[in-house]
Amino acid sequence: MSYRTPLSGRFTRKNLAHLSKRAGETYDARHVFYKAMLEHHTYEKYLEHVGELKVHVPTFKDGPISGRREMLYARQNGWIVDE
Secondary structure, eight states: OOOOOOOOOOOESHHHHHHHHHHOTTTTTTTHHHHHHHHHSSOOOOIIIIIEEEOOTTTTTOOEEEEEHHHHHHHHTSSSEOO
C-alpha cells in the first residue's frame, strides 16, 4: 500500500514573487501549475483545475509531471503552506 499525501483545505502563498515568476515562464510547461496556484485558494479547486494534468519537461527524467506533484514540490520548498 502506498501513502498519498492528503491535499485539502486552504493554502497560503509564502513566496508570491517566486510563484508569480514561475507562472510567467511560459517557455516552461509547468507554468500552468503556478498560474493555477495563484488563481485558487484551496487544494480542492487547484486539483480540480490542474491536478491530473501532465506535462513533459525535457530536464525531468522521471516522466511527466502532474499538477498534484508540482503542488507537493511547492509545499516541500515552502512556497505554499497549509492554512
